[in-house]
Amino acid sequence: MNQTYAVTAVTVVVLATVLVGALGLRISRTTSDFYVASRTVKPALNAAAISGEYLSAASFLGIAGLVLLQGPEMLWYPVGYTAGHLVLLVLVAAPLRRSGAYTLSDFAEARLESAQVRRLASLFVVGIGWLYLLPQLQGAGLTLQILTGAPDWLGSVVVAVVVTGAVAAGGMRSITFVQAFQYWLKLTALLVPALFLVVAWAGDDAPRARFDAPAVFHKHTAVRVDDTVRVDFEEPLTLTVSGTVDGDRHKERPVALAEGTHRIEAGTTLGFPEGAEVPRRTAGGTDPFSWSQPLSGGRDGYRLYATYGLILATFLGTMGLPHVAVRFYTSPNGRAARRTTLVVLGLIGAFYLLPPVYGALGRIYAPELALTGTADAAVLVLPERIVGGLAGELLGALLAGGAFAAFLSTASGLTMSVAGVLTQDVLPSRGVRHFRLATLLAMAAPLALSVVATNMPVADAVGLAFAVSASSFCPLLILGIWWRGLTPPGATAGLVVGGGAALTAVMATRAGLAPEGWAHTLMAWPAVWSVPLGFGTMIGVSLATPRRIPVGAAATLARLHLPEGLVGRPQREGAPR
Amino acid sequence: MSAEQVPRRQVVTGVPRGTRRPPGHAPARSEISEQTTLGTTYVRSLMRSQLRAALYALGTLALLVGSLPLLFALPAALGGSPGSPEPFVWAALGVVVYPVMWLIARWYVRRAERNERDFSRLVEGR
Numbered sequence: 127m128n129q130t131y132a133v134t135a136v137t138v139v140v141l142a143t144v145l146v147g148a149l150g151l152r153i154s155r156t157t158s159d160f161y162v163a164s165r166t167v168k169p170a171l172n173a174a175a176i177s178g179e180y181l182s183a184a185s186f187l188g189i190a191g192l193v194l195l196q197g198p199e200m201l202w203y204p205v206g207y208t209a210g211h212l213v214l215l216v217l218v219a220a221p222l223r224r225s226g227a228y229t230l231s232d233f234a235e236a237r238l239e240s241a242q243v244r245r246l247a248s249l250f251v252v253g254i255g256w257l258y259l260l261p262q263l264q265g266a267g268l269t270l271q272i273l274t275g276a277p278d279w280l281g282s283v284v285v286a287v288v289v290t291g292a293v294a295a296g297g298m299r300s301i302t303f304v305q306a307f308q309y310w311l312k313l314t315a316l317l318v319p320a321l322f323l324v325v326a327w328a329g330d331d332a333p334r335a336r337f338d339a340p341a342v343f344h345k346h347t348a349v350r351v352d353d354t355v356r357v358d359f360e361e362p363l364t365l366t367v368s369g370t371v372d373g374d375r376h377k378e379r380p381v382a383l384a385e386g387t388h389r390i391e392a393g394t395t396l397g398f399p400e401g402a403e404v405p406r407r408t409a410g411g412t413d414p415f416s417w418s419q420p421l422s423g424g425r426d427g428y429r430l431y432a433t434y435g436l437i438l439a440t441f442l443g444t445m446g447l448p449h450v451a452v453r454f455y456t457s458p459n460g461r462a463a464r465r466t467t468l469v470v471l472g473l474i475g476a477f478y479l480l481p482p483v484y485g486a487l488g489r490i491y492a493p494e495l496a497l498t499g500t501a502d503a504a505v506l507v508l509p510e511r512i513v514g515g516l517a518g519e520l521l522g523a524l525l526a527g528g529a530f531a532a533f534l535s536t537a538s539g540l541t542m543s544v545a546g547v548l549t550q551d552v553l554p555s556r557g558v559r560h561f562r563l564a565t566l567l568a569m570a571a572p573l574a575l576s577v578v579a580t581n582m583p584v585a586d587a588v589g590l591a592f593a594v595s596a597s598s599f600c601p602l603l604i605l606g607i608w609w610r611g612l613t614p615p616g617a618t619a620g621l622v623v624g625g626g627a628a629l630t631a632v633m634a635t636r637a638g639l640a641p642e643g644w645a646h647t648l649m650a651w652p653a654v655w656s657v658p659l660g661f662g663t664m665i666g667v668s669l670a671t672p673r674r675i676p677v678g679a680a681a682t683l684a685r686l687h688l689p690e691g692l693v694g695r696p697q698r699e700g701a702p703r
Numbered sequence: 704m705s706a707e708q709v710p711r712r713q714v715v716t717g718v719p720r721g722t723r724r725p726p727g728h729a730p731a732r733s734e735i736s737e738q739t740t741l742g743t744t745y746v747r748s749l750m751r752s753q754l755r756a757a758l759y760a761l762g763t764l765a766l767l768v769g770s771l772p773l774l775f776a777l778p779a780a781l782g783g784s785p786g787s788p789e790p791f792v793w794a795a796l797g798v799v800v801y802p803v804m805w806l807i808a809r810w811y812v813r814r815a816e817r818n819e820r821d822f823s824r825l826v827e828g829r
Contacts, residue, residue, distance in 0.1 A: 199775075201796035205768065212764060212804050216757040216811050337789060433772040459820070464812050471808050475801035482797045607742060608754060684746040687753060687817045 131519050132273040135527035139311070140288055143534055146307050147292035147300040158667040165454040167302055173469035176453045176530075178309030180207070180470075181477055182258075183265040183589050186312060189478075191501035193485025196494070197337035199429075200485075202436050204478035208471065209437075210444025215467040218445045218495045220460035221607045221686035229547050230451050230599055235383040237606045239676040246621055248551040250598055251448045252568075255544035257591040258447070258570040259537060265502075266533040267576065273502050273526050279577045285530075286573045289538045293545065294562040295420035301538055302456065308535040309473065315528025316480045317507050319521040323487055326512045335486045335700060341404045341493035346397065349494040353391045359385050365402070404493040428647045436589075436652025442657060443592035446599025448540035452546060459690045477533025484508060504531070546570035590601035591634045597656040598625030601664045607686055609665075610679050616668030624660020628652045745826065752818045760811040767807075768800055 167175070185204065192200035227233035230251050235244035263282040270281030292304060327333075333344065348366075358532070362384050367376040370391035388395070388405075398404075444450060477658040488495065488504035491511045495501045506529065509521035548564035605612045605620075615664045631652040648655070668675075676682070775792055 198796060200805050201792075202772075205796055205800050208801060208803060209764060209768060212808050215808055216760040220815070227744045273724065381822070429775050430772055437769065461816060464815060466813050468805075471805050475805055477796065478801065482793070608750070680743060682745075683750065684742075685748050687746065689823060 127477055129274045129320070132526040135274070135523035136270070136530045139534070140284065140528045142307070142311075143288060143292060143304055143531075144669045146304050147295065149300070149303060160604050166527045167458075169457070169462055169466040169469055171302065171306050172453065172456055172462075172466045173473055174306035176305075176450070176470045177473040178305035178307070178312065178535045179449055179453065180211075180254045180474060181309065181532060182530060182588070183262060183269075183532045184537035185477070185481065186316065186529050187265070187502045187505050189481040190484035190505045191495070191503070193482055194488040194504050195496050195501045198482070199433070200480055203440070204481065205439055205443070206440025208474050208478060209441045211443050211467060211471050211474065214445040214450070215433070215464060215471070216396070218603050218607060219454060219463045219467045222451065222603070223454045223457050223463035224312040224686050224688075224690065225379055225682075226455075228452065228455050228479035229543060229550070229702065230446065230448060230603075231272050231547055231551060233451075233606065234602060234617065236379070236613065237676070237679075237682055238614045238617055239678060240617075243614050243621075244550065245615050246618055247599075248468060248547050249350065250594070250621060250625060251547045251592040252544055253593055254446070255448045255547075255568070256421050256572050256575075257594070258449075258588060259540045259544075259569075260576055261588055262533050262537045263541070263572055263576040266530065266537075268566065269506070269526070269529050270527050272506065281533075282573060282576045285533050285537055286569050288534060289503075289541050290565050292463055293538055293541050294296065294565040300544055304538065305535045308531040309477075311531045311533075312528045313477055313480075315524050315531070316477070316484075316505075318669070319525055320480050320483050321511050322517065322521055324483065324507060327487060327490075330512075333490050335488065335489040340494065341489055343398045343400060343402050343404060343493060344491055344573075344628075345400050348395055349396045349497055350393070350395045351390050351498055352392060354390065355497075356387050356389050356581055359383055359405045360403055361385050363402055363405075365395030365399065365400075367394065369396075397477070404484045407497070431654065432651045435453070435593075435654045438657055439593040439596045439651075439653035442653070443596035445603055446595030447591065448543040448547070449536070452543040453539070461689065481505075485521055487512065488678070541568050545550075590629070593632060593651075594625050596653050597628040597660040600657065601660040605664055605668075605681075607660070610670075610683055611668050611675060612664065612679075613668045613671045613674040614676070615671045615674055616664045616666075618659050619667040620664025621665040624656055627659055628656040631656065643703060745822075748815075749798060749822045751817065752822075753815055756811055756814040759814075760807050763807050764804065767803055771795060 135640065185207065189200065189204055192203065222233065225233050225236055227236055228453060229248075231244045231247040234247040235241065263285055264278075266281035266285040267278040267280070270276050270284070271278045293301060336342075351369075356660050361478065364380050364382045365376065367381045369376065371381065422617045454463050454466075457466055484505045486499070487508055490506055494502055495504055495507070506522060506525055509518040512518070513521060542565075544567040545561060545564040548567055549561045552567075553560045553564055601620050602617055603623060606617070631649040635646065635650045
């Protein structure tokens with residue numbers, strides 16, 4: 127890919143982000159502007175901002191890559207990301223806004239009147255926020271590396287510096303503009319190339335992608351393998367090899383490989399004939415450039431279980447993501463919060479119509495990405511592959527810019543929310559200056575991790591964040607909003623047991639501690655049992671400690687559910703804490 | 704909070720209330736703000752109607768979307784031909800679910816706003 131266009135596109139996106147942020151800074155005058163955009167953001171603007179923030183690199187690049195590798199079942203990811211907002215809308219949106227909570231910790235404290243629960247919730251917010259930031263930074267590094275060959279830490283540092291600058295300088299008001307702008311940028315960057323690609327595909331006699339059989343090479347293809355891999359050939363194949371296969375060096379000559387597993391050294395180039403099946407990488411090697419885990423397992427029972435694990439984690443986990451909750455506070459009232467979420471559903475639903483197109487086209491035109499382990503680059507390489515020429519390069523550059531917008535917007539939302547919690551609960555006094563210091567802290571930790579541990583398998587950190595959030599904050603929010611009997615000890619126990627179980631299970635699987643078979647599947651997809659565990663613990667312990675029900679529980683519930691301006695709202699008149 | 708007291712300073716957080724309403728003291732309003740048994744009952748009735756709307760929406764979501772994995776697994780489980788339901792999976796997960804979810808959401812928003820309107824009318828005695 128031509129580096130100049132891609133670098134230009136990324137630079138333009140970064141500059142535009144800084145400019146739009148500066149525009150917000152000029153009108154961001156009061157402290158209230160700074161934290162919550164003075165709570166006056168209209169549904170249309172706020173919904174674009176929420177969507178812009180929510181559609182991360184996992185959506186922009188990851189879904190197409192997964193579809194390329196695994197087929198249409200992977201579309202459960204975008205469906206889950208969207209349905210999460212529907213669940214959020216019907217159970218949480220308006221009451222959360224009316225609670226006057228700025229962060230999830232504020233909600234926990236306002237509802238349960240306990241500083242201890244507040245501190246625990248803050249710990250979870252920061253933890254989930256960092257878990258989610260890490261893959262954004264690493265993804266940025268890898269994208270820049272693929273596009274330009276820059277060292278992989280550079281992209282992380284660029285994103286970190288731009289985001290820290292924009293958040294620390296302009297706060298919520300300017301971030302709202304930045305993220306709304308980035309939603310439309312991402313949609314355009316995915317839509318325009320998709321139209322060209324589909325036209326080119328139709329002009330190419332519309333070959334069909336097959337997912338029930340191994341992918342085949344559409345034409346003669348030379349594939350360079352950048353890391354040492356073991357691959358499985360399902361049938362014997364003769365291909366042109368320059369490099370080392372199974373310990374033998376070859377130089378530009380045809381080699382017949384029997385079926386079975388072969389070891390291909392880093393730097394080897396393989397020339398596949400037209401119609402050859404794409405060999406599969408054998409499992410076991412961690413794939414650093416991927417945001418989500420495939421619904422592995424092979425057997426139908428496992429697969430069904432894994433699908434439901436994914437559904438529960440994404441449907442219920444969205445409401446507990448720190449950057450999603452913060453945005454509701456920028457709506458003027460509960461009714462606007464609901465209408466905003468309705469618009470959000472439309473906007474992200476429209477966006478998610480596009481990644482599957484790239485996934486299916488990638489399966490036809492770029493199947494070797496499965497072999498080189500860079501399936502997430504499918505979106506970036508397709509225009510060059512299918513359209514070609516100057517048009518292909520320009521479209522590729524547009525997509526690169528869109529991918530960077532995805533990293534920037536999600537990272538800024540997460541930084542904003544983590545910094546908000548750090549300002550309130552860790553740093554000594556509140557104020558805009560401390561918020562700026564907190565922004566540095568919020569970004570420094572994941573940046574250091576992503577630079578130090580470049581090859582750490584943080585691949586599915588996003589999925590992990592969803593599972594932990596679904597097992598901890600989801601019970602806290604739902605029970606807190608709809609059940610008077612929730613007590614501080616119950617909430618504490620539920621957060622620790624539910625969230626802790628999900629975290630431990632996934633970490634243990636990652637570390638390879640889980641035994642094969644059902645145990646492995648159960649631990650890799652914990653939501654099916656950890657969400658009920660979180661709910662059960664919270665309800666059980668609350669029932670056992672009925673005398674600890676907060677004194678103001680009834681008044682708080684009334685405040686959460688009554689429309690604003692209806693009643694002299696009981697206690698705590700309107701003032702956000 | 705008797706009528707003679709100097710009114711507390713109020714922070715205005717919402718749109719101006721209806722102009723016809725007498726200032727401050729429709730009976731139901733003070734019932735609620737003073738958390739009498741009757742006031743609590745008012746709040747509970749609103750919560751119950753809102754929860755019912757939410758559960759209808761979630762039930763529809765579970766029925767229409769949550770049942771899809773089972774539906775996809777059905778042909779294989781029945782021992783039918785392994786000819787996968789692939790086009791159906793593409794159409795369902797790639798396109799159809801999004802408008803369905805949006806319609807559920809719109810139904811819920813209308814229903815929830817109507818519940819709140821009915822409640823306001825009840826409380827303000829209009």
